[in-house]
Amino acid sequence: MPNNCPCGSGRPYALCCEPIINGKSDAITAQELMRSRYTAFTLANVNYLMRSHHSSTRPNKERKSIEKWAKSVRWIGLNVLNSQAGEATDETGYVEFKALFMENGQLQQLHERSFFQRENGKWVYVSGTMY
Numbered sequence: 001m002p003n004n005c006p007c008g009s010g011r012p013y014a015l016c017c018e019p020i021i022n023g024k025s026d027a028i029t030a031q032e033l034m035r036s037r038y039t040a041f042t043l044a045n046v047n048y049l050m051r052s053h054h055s056s057t058r059p060n061k062e063r064k065s066i067e068k069w070a071k072s073v074r075w076i077g078l079n080v081l082n083s084q085a086g087e088a089t090d091e092t093g094y095v096e097f098k099a100l101f102m103e104n105g106q107l108q109q110l111h112e113r114s115f116f117q118r119e120n121g122k123w124v125y126v127s128g129t130m131y
């Protein structure tokens, strides 16, 4: 199905990450925000990647290189391994995931445990630990 969301939720893009990326609705959980950021990577939507990043750790100077890199790889899929807190009533949360992509003809895997926090009431990405 061409309209399936890149994040692999099995839901149509228009009912999954699109309204979050477009700012029409907010991610309810840290995992939803994480999924929307993965989808934004597949679209090389660096504006959203910056907006969904905590202001204290936002990599403004790396905008161009992030966009270039996101466009240079072919995104294969996202696997959410587990979440800790990050629910509708939480202020912080962790999501561990694996993202698969092809880079220079090689299958690569990004395995990260990301930390999320609310900023101005909205979930944002703060930092991550790579495995």
Ligand SMILES: [Zn+2]
Pocket (backbone or CB within 6 Å): 005, 006, 007, 008, 009, 013, 016, 017, 018, 035, 036, 039
């Ligand atoms: Zn999605």
